[in-house]
Amino acid sequence: MSQTFELVVKPRKGWQPLDFHEIWLYRELLGFLVWRDVKVRYKQTVLGGLWALLQPLAAMLIFTLFFNRLAGIQSNGPPYPLFAYAGVTAWTFFSNAVSASSNSLIGNQQLISKVYFPRIFVPMGAIGALLLDMLISLVLMFALLLYYRWPASLLLLELPVFMLGSFLAASGFGLILSAMNVRFRDVKYAVPFAVQMGFFVTPVIYPLNYIPARYRLAMSLNPMTGMVEGFRHSLLGTAAQWNVMGLSLAVSVLIFVTGLYTFRRMERLFADII
Amino acid sequence: MPPIIEIRNLSKMYRIGAHLHKDETFRELLVRTLRKPWVRRPSPLAEATGYSDDDSIWALKDINFDVEEGDVVGIIGRNGAGKSTLLKIISRITDPTEGFARIRGRLASLLEVGTGFHPELTGRENIYLNGAILGMRKAEIETKFDEIVDFGEIGRFLDTPVKFYSSGMYVRLAFAVAAHLNPEILVVDEVLAVGDLAFQKKCLGKMSEVSQGGRTVLFVSHNLAAVQSLCRKGVVLKEGRLVFNGGANDAVDHYMQMVSGPGETSHANVVDLSRAGTRNRKYRPLLRRLELLTDNGVPLLGGIPIGAPLKALIHFRLESPTPSFDVGLGFDNLYGQRIFSAHSAYEPKRVHEVREGEQVFVCEIPQLTLTPGEYKLVAWVEISGGVVDLVEDAARLTIGESDFYGTGKVPRSGTCALENHWRLQ
Numbered sequence A: 001m002s003q004t005f006e007l008v009v010k011p012r013k014g015w016q017p018l019d020f021h022e023i024w025l026y027r028e029l030l031g032f033l034v035w036r037d038v039k040v041r042y043k044q045t046v047l048g049g050l051w052a053l054l055q056p057l058a059a060m061l062i063f064t065l066f067f068n069r070l071a072g073i074q075s076n077g078p079p080y081p082l083f084a085y086a087g088v089t090a091w092t093f094f095s096n097a098v099s100a101s102s103n104s105l106i107g108n109q110q111l112i113s114k115v116y117f118p119r120i121f122v123p124m125g126a127i128g129a130l131l132l133d134m135l136i137s138l139v140l141m142f143a144l145l146l147y148y149r150w151p152a153s154l155l156l157l158e159l160p161v162f163m164l165g166s167f168l169a170a171s172g173f174g175l176i177l178s179a180m181n182v183r184f185r186d187v188k189y190a191v192p193f194a195v196q197m198g199f200f201v202t203p204v205i206y207p208l209n210y211i212p213a214r215y216r217l218a219m220s221l222n223p224m225t226g227m228v229e230g231f232r233h234s235l236l237g238t239a240a241q242w243n244v245m246g247l248s249l250a251v252s253v254l255i256f257v258t259g260l261y262t263f264r265r266m267e268r269l270f271a272d273i274i
Numbered sequence B: 001m002p003p004i005i006e007i008r009n010l011s012k013m014y015r016i017g018a019h020l021h022k023d024e025t026f027r028e029l030l031v032r033t034l035r036k037p038w039v040r041r042p043s044p045l046a047e048a049t050g051y052s053d054d055d056s057i058w059a060l061k062d063i064n065f066d067v068e069e070g071d072v073v074g075i076i077g078r079n080g081a082g083k084s085t086l087l088k089i090i091s092r093i094t095d096p097t098e099g100f101a102r103i104r105g106r107l108a109s110l111l112e113v114g115t116g117f118h119p120e121l122t123g124r125e126n127i128y129l130n131g132a133i134l135g136m137r138k139a140e141i142e143t144k145f146d147e148i149v150d151f152g153e154i155g156r157f158l159d160t161p162v163k164f165y166s167s168g169m170y171v172r173l174a175f176a177v178a179a180h181l182n183p184e185i186l187v188v189d190e191v192l193a194v195g196d197l198a199f200q201k202k203c204l205g206k207m208s209e210v211s212q213g214g215r216t217v218l219f220v221s222h223n224l225a226a227v228q229s230l231c232r233k234g235v236v237l238k239e240g241r242l243v244f245n246g247g248a249n250d251a252v253d254h255y256m257q258m259v260s261g262p263g264e265t266s267h268a269n270v271v272d273l274s275r276a277g278t279r280n281r282k283y284r285p286l287l288r289r290l291e292l293l294t295d296n297g298v299p300l301l302g303g304i305p306i307g308a309p310l311k312a313l314i315h316f317r318l319e320s321p322t323p324s325f326d327v328g329l330g331f332d333n334l335y336g337q338r339i340f341s342a343h344s345a346y347e348p349k350r351v352h353e354v355r356e357g358e359q360v361f362v363c364e365i366p367q368l369t370l371t372p373g374e375y376k377l378v379a380w381v382e383i384s385g386g387v388v389d390l391v392e393d394a395a396r397l398t399i400g401e402s403d404f405y406g407t408g409k410v411p412r413s414g415t416c417a418l419e420n421h422w423r424l425q
């Protein structure tokens, strides 16, 4: 027997830093949880992975028809469908990730109360499965670029930064909301509504320069403002607004850290009250 | 060598309130806060830790004991004694409120069968998922995969979603995965109770194999016979406190004395039917008490060996003068299947007379030949052929192994043992 291994189970007080060693030890389980979510979704649906394409594609068509053709909203350069698709890709990931992760803990009650593993895997696993969707929908983005003969550029190299930013923002909200959901089931009902409102204060259907310049910084306190702009900037080469994107990135990081902190503080209660 | 598990002053407080507030909404919290604004709402953290008030209970209090490497320890105690809580703390699912447990080894816990099974996934996929959840490496699952499939006897259903499995198959698959865990310390809550008997035996066999390999096992069970045959050491919990720590046989003796000793509100062999078990609300509580005795009226403690006599006294009340009433006693296995019903109407010498008030019906079964295992007793009263009161899970009865046929062969398969004679012609 390895005497090297020793663990003391005792009351924990205050904030616990993330245990990276433990997360490394359990890494395969995180993989399995993501795999489970993806697998189950593909089994229960006829279209499976196609949904990751259909959702943004349908949104693109509807937005183009109603907001562009009928309401006359113009993009800031690229063809409106491309403009909408890039924004929708970022926003769809964010909104699906926040909804899925905020319900993830209460959807895995049995796991939480019967086995030990890093709790953070539950909301993060839910988001991981949706990252895959975002990648699939980006593939179609490139097909659309070809179709509209819109040139991609080296700015593409910046895309991972904005993907990371979206991931951090979604995870931050997901961590806070999933933990609160264990205690207050209101969260379950409030999240879809809040996400819907969020859609309108994020420049998905309109370009940020529709907003008067003096409000733009305030808008970018919404982390997805900068991320949606960033997606368009790196995919379509629209003008960069670094103050907006920079502020949004900072907010994303802040939300993520807050989420981690809240989650770690509340997680020791999950098994008792879930 | 230091003990593999050291438990010191371990205590766990639950706020029953915290449990009730599970579905509390912001509005209710607001109302609560507005009504008593001067009462500072404790943070959720404080609620689970230092905060103490009337609606809190100590599920465990000042538990101290050591487990040496290679020990197989049975943990016994009544419902609510804190057994599961102890295992949950040791497996880090929940934090203790006070004290600590020091664990020197890789630990796997099995608190429920098939944790994390997903109905939409196939048997094959669930083996991987469940294995990973229980702490197995992917490579480890791969090498043991065939063994697991064999053990679970699911063969050609391997690629069928488990939602189409029978409950027996589901349980077998879940156990098969669990039985192939390979930790240094294995923690098992009362999970064996759900399998069918033959499979329970197989798992117990696998587990004793495991413990012979020098593995340390903590085993919670209400099946005292299993504790005695499987464990070397035993720990008895009572209302959150440790009341005995020693050999397994002594622990079982201690427990039996505890549940039957004077001063206890309900004896093991006398069940207060106005409170115990579950009774549908449509019934009036006519059943009063159920007394279980072996022959010669000796109170039945723990269990009886297969083929032994059983005498049951059913106390009940008739609210008005009743000419036609009957009493039944059913024996269900843990799947809820009725194995046998005893009924006063089956008595050929039954005399019908008008009775009123407190009554006692005595049921004698000269040879109770159910196969070894645990059974749930169901008691009911009928008036003019209609059931007027019925208590499910009124008591548990353990049938132990014995040399029923006088050949040293214990009848384990099937649900009952019947006399059978053979000769070559």
Ligand SMILES: Nc1ncnc2c1ncn2[C@@H]1O[C@H](COP(=O)(O)OP(=O)(O)OP(=O)(O)O)[C@@H](O)[C@H]1O
Pocket (backbone or CB within 6 Å): A271, A272, A273, B014, B015, B016, B019, B057, B058, B059, B077, B078, B079, B080, B081, B082, B083, B084, B085, B086
């Ligand atoms: N999450 C919880 N919140 C509040 N009280 C709890 C919680 N879990 C357990 N309890 C209480 O703690 C006490 C001990 O429960 P525990 O489950 O450990 O008992 P047990 O010995 O395993 O019983 P059983 O034999 O029925 O499984 C019980 O009174 C129970 O009601």
Ligand SMILES: [Mg+2]
Pocket (backbone or CB within 6 Å): B083, B084, B085, B189, B190
């Ligand atoms: Mg229990």
